[in-house]
Amino acid sequence: xxxxxxxxxxRASFLRRHSATLLTAGLVVYTVALxxxxxxxxxxxxxxxxxxxxxxxxxxxxxxxxxxxxxxxAADQLIREIDAFVAxxxxxxxxxxxxxxxxxxxxxxxxxxxxxxxxxxPAASPAGRRAAIARWRQxxxxxxxxx
Numbered sequence: 001x002x003x004x005x006x007x008x009x010x011r012a013s014f015l016r017r018h019s020a021t022l023l024t025a026g027l028v029v030y031t032v033a034l035x036x037x038x039x040x041x042x043x044x045x046x047x048x049x050x051x052x053x054x055x056x057x058x059x060x061x062x063x064x065x066x067x068x069x070x071x072x073x074a075a076d077q078l079i080r081e082i083d084a085f086v087a088x089x090x091x092x093x094x095x096x097x098x099x100x101x102x103x104x105x106x107x108x109x110x111x112x113x114x115x116x117x118x119x120x121x122p123a124a125s126p127a128g129r130r131a132a133i134a135r136w137r138q139x140x141x142x143x144x145x146x147x
Contacts, residue, residue: 050086052082052083052086053086053090055081055082056078056082056086056087056090057090059074059075059077059078059081059082060074060078060090060091060094060102060106062074063075063094063099063101063102063105063106064097064099064101064102071101071105074105075105075108075109078091078109079109079112079113083147084113084114084147085144085147087109087113088110088113088114088140088144088147089140091106091109091110091113092106092110092133092136092137092140094106095107095110095120095122095129095132095133095136096126096129096130096133100122100123103122103129104122107120107122110136114139114143114147116139116143118132118135118136118139119132119135120132120133120135120136
């Protein structure tokens with residue numbers, strides 16, 4: 001006589017066995033994403049750019065055009081169409097651009113918008129530009145409520 005093998009119980013599906021864990025993980029991911037979106041909106045982290053920030057970046061991208069008239073038009077549109085609260089941090093961001101004409105036009109726009117002069121030299125060494133960019137960031141933190 002052969003030894004009897006106990007019948008195997010059918011195993012529950014993966015989803016049935018781990019439904020609580022999967023539901024909890026999904027809820028955690030959703031909550032974290034929502035928290036990041038709220039923090040980005042509240043603290044202007046730039047993780048999720050607004051439509052206005054995207055428009056500002058579009059104008060600034062045209063600063064690199066080979067056509068001088070196109071660059072001037074982009075600068076004028078940026079100043080006219082984009083709120084200073086949005087434009088200033090975007091301009092500060094490109095003060096460290098690889099292109100001299102972008103750095104120059106960004107500094108000019110910052111001066112026109114803010115009426116501030118923080119001695120930024122677009123031709124300075126990268127270290128010198130970083131120091132000036134730090135001054136601009138500090139200026140923005142101190143004056144952002146007035147923009």
